[in-house]
Amino acid sequence: MLVAEQAARRGARVSVVDVCVAAVTALPVGGAGVSAMSRSTASHPLCSTDDVSAQLEELQLTLGEGPRVDAFALGVAVLTPDLLSDEVLDRWPVFAPAATEAGAQAVFAFPLQIGAISPGVLDLYADVADELDAEDLADAMAFADTATLILLDTAIDEPDGHVRDLGGYRAEIDQATGILTEQLGVGIEEAFVRLRAHAYAHGRRLAEVAADVVARRLRFAPDTTPDTTPDTARDEADDDA
Amino acid sequence: MLDVSAAGVLLANRDGELRVMAASDERVRLLELFQLQNDEGPCLQCFHHGTAVAVPDLSTVAHRWPRFVAEARRSGFEAVQALPMRLRDEVVGALNLFRARPGPFDPVGTPVAQALADVATISLLQQRSTVRSSVLNEQLQTALNSRVLIEQAKGKLAERHDIDMEQAFTALRGYARSHNRRLSDLARAFIDGTEPLTDLVFRTH
Numbered sequence: 001m002l003v004a005e006q007a008a009r010r011g012a013r014v015s016v017v018d019v020c021v022a023a024v025t026a027l028p029v030g031g032a033g034v035s036a037m038s039r040s041t042a043s044h045p046l047c048s049t050d051d052v053s054a055q056l057e058e059l060q061l062t063l064g065e066g067p068r069v070d071a072f073a074l075g076v077a078v079l080t081p082d083l084l085s086d087e088v089l090d091r092w093p094v095f096a097p098a099a100t101e102a103g104a105q106a107v108f109a110f111p112l113q114i115g116a117i118s119p120g121v122l123d124l125y126a127d128v129a130d131e132l133d134a135e136d137l138a139d140a141m142a143f144a145d146t147a148t149l150i151l152l153d154t155a156i157d158e159p160d161g162h163v164r165d166l167g168g169y170r171a172e173i174d175q176a177t178g179i180l181t182e183q184l185g186v187g188i189e190e191a192f193v194r195l196r197a198h199a200y201a202h203g204r205r206l207a208e209v210a211a212d213v214v215a216r217r218l219r220f221a222p223d224t225t226p227d228t229t230p231d232t233a234r235d236e237a238d239d240d241a
Numbered sequence: 242m243l244d245v246s247a248a249g250v251l252l253a254n255r256d257g258e259l260r261v262m263a264a265s266d267e268r269v270r271l272l273e274l275f276q277l278q279n280d281e282g283p284c285l286q287c288f289h290h291g292t293a294v295a296v297p298d299l300s301t302v303a304h305r306w307p308r309f310v311a312e313a314r315r316s317g318f319e320a321v322q323a324l325p326m327r328l329r330d331e332v333v334g335a336l337n338l339f340r341a342r343p344g345p346f347d348p349v350g351t352p353v354a355q356a357l358a359d360v361a362t363i364s365l366l367q368q369r370s371t372v373r374s375s376v377l378n379e380q381l382q383t384a385l386n387s388r389v390l391i392e393q394a395k396g397k398l399a400e401r402h403d404i405d406m407e408q409a410f411t412a413l414r415g416y417a418r419s420h421n422r423r424l425s426d427l428a429r430a431f432i433d434g435t436e437p438l439t440d441l442v443f444r445t446h
Contacts, residue, residue: 004360008352014359038382041389117378149363152377153329154384171392175406178396178432188393188432214396214406 002026003146017047019122019147024049026143027136029108029124033057034147036120037072042192044169046120046151055102055205056125059095062196062206066095068121071109075118077141078109082129094200105129110140112148119151176210183220194220244350246318246341250361251284252326252334259288259334282309284337287323291332293355294323298343319343324355326362333362387425394428404443412443 002025006018020032031053036044043061048054060066067078070091080088083096083105092099099107104125112120122144132140173195180191195213198220199206212218249264283294283306296302297320303310313321320340325332336358391413399409413431416438417424430436 001357004356005353007356007359008349014356014363018356036381036385038386041386044385044389114374117374119378119381146360146363152374152381153363154381169388171388174389174392175396175399178393178398179400181393181397181432182400 003143014150015047016147016150019143019150020047020049020053023122023124023140023143026139027124027132028126028130030104030127031125033123034112034120034151035068035123036151037068037118043068043072043121046169052103052125052127053123056099056104056107056123058206059098059102062199063094063098065092066099067092067107067109068123071111071121072118075111075113077111077137078107079132079137080108081106081131083107084129099125103127106131108132108140110144112144112151114148114152117152119148122147170207170210172210172214173206176213179213180220184222244340244347245338247339249284249337249339250326250334251288251337253288253332259285281306283321283323284335287325287335288332291325291327293325293351294321295346295351296321297345300343313339317341320346322346322351322354324351324358326358328362336361387428390425390428390432394431397432398438398441402441402443408443412441416441 002022003014003018006021007014010018016034020034023029023032031048031050033048033053033056034046035057036046043057045054045057045061048057056066057068060068067080071078082088083100089096105128106126108124110122110124111118112122122140124140177188177192177195180186180195181188184191184194186194195209196206198204199209202209209218213220247265249261251259251261254260283296287294299310299313299319299321318339318341320343322338322340324336324338326334326336336354338354391410394413395406395409398404398413399406402409404412413427414424416422417427420427427436431438
């Protein structure tokens with residue numbers, strides 16, 4: 001019902017965005033996000049209800065570690081009521097502190113599944129360390145089930161194979177990766193690694209680095225640190241050797 | 242929430258005939274059956290045209306659906322709404338909402354009811370086979386990956402020839418069409434270096 005209300009409010013076909021917004025309304029969480037996942041490529045963020053969710057999404061994309069990554073790989077819900085606990089820091093030594101810095105204290109990831117098929121993950125975060133009780137867990141799983149069905153029902157237009165309602169997809173990250181293949185003279189995989197490494201090394205958001213690359217404010221050159229053009233607003237003065 | 246006395250869900254079978262899948266009580270069930278048999282009523286109209294049909298006062302449409310209106314009012318209903326149940330672009334059935342008293346339908350309630358119908362459709366079709374889910378998942382993965390490939394190819398082409406993303410996309414799409422190739426296949430080949438894109442044409446705009 002909550003999901004339906006959200007869709008009606010938007011005046012559009014029900015979509016994963018509505019599941020996320022409904023989940024935030026119904027559960028003791030600050031934000032939610034859904035990503036489509038596949039075994040062979042990086043995840044595709046589909047929606048986030050707020051900036052913290054978007055950042056958590058991006059961190060996991062940049063670092064390749066985190067609750068969403070584990071939930072998808074293991075096929076089970078990953079519940080982390082306290083990101084600052086020792087076990088969690090052991091598990092995700094880079095993600096955990098970065099996530100708390102972004103404003104999350106607890107994260108819960110639910111794989112979207114029908115049998116052996118897993119098209120994605122539903123991520124929830126809270127800004128205080130907190131558990132989900134049994135009722136909340138059941139609700140969260142129901143939201144995950146709904147998201148799974150909606151995701152699989154996503155309309156795909158032929159012949160270009162264009163996916164409708166992609167929501168949170170950011171083309172710049174992929175465009176920037178393509179640009180880097182030329183600037184660095186490397187394959188697409190390495191280009192993506194280099195882009196992510198730069199974001200991580202400079203403590204910047206992947207989407208922002210990508211935007212700079214696409215806007216030609218930031219250029220990469222083979223075997224050197226990236227250069228910025230003189231008129232860039234952000235200062236890249238801290239060259240690392 | 243929604244001001245409804247009774248509801249019924251009808252889905253089309255393989256021959257395109259509506260069958261009652263669920264009803265909130267027996268009276269409504271009888272009505273649905275009635276509608277089908279007589280081939281009249283807002284629900285059938287909704288299904289055939291794929292658009293919502295609202296009848297705020299059944300007494301005003303007795304001339305249009307005489308037997309349906311008579312039976313509905315005898316069962317205690319004075320207003321009806323029929324909402325299409327859609328799966329992607331196909332109308333697979335209809336959600337019928339009945340109300341005991343006449344009067345206009347809440348403009349806020351209708352989109353909610355339609356969204357409910359959409360969610361109900363998806364949930365009902367959870368009965369689909371694992372094979373179909375697997376096929377749908379494949380399609381989704383392929384579509385998402387295609388998007389990624391195309392954006393990556395745009396970036397690579399834009400950088401190589403010092404053009405913007407829009408020009409790059411236009412050039413790629415034009416090349417794909419004139420060489421009769423799928424855009425995503427062309428993009429993949431360009432990215433992994435097996436497609437040199439000779440005779441590529443750029444337009445300045």
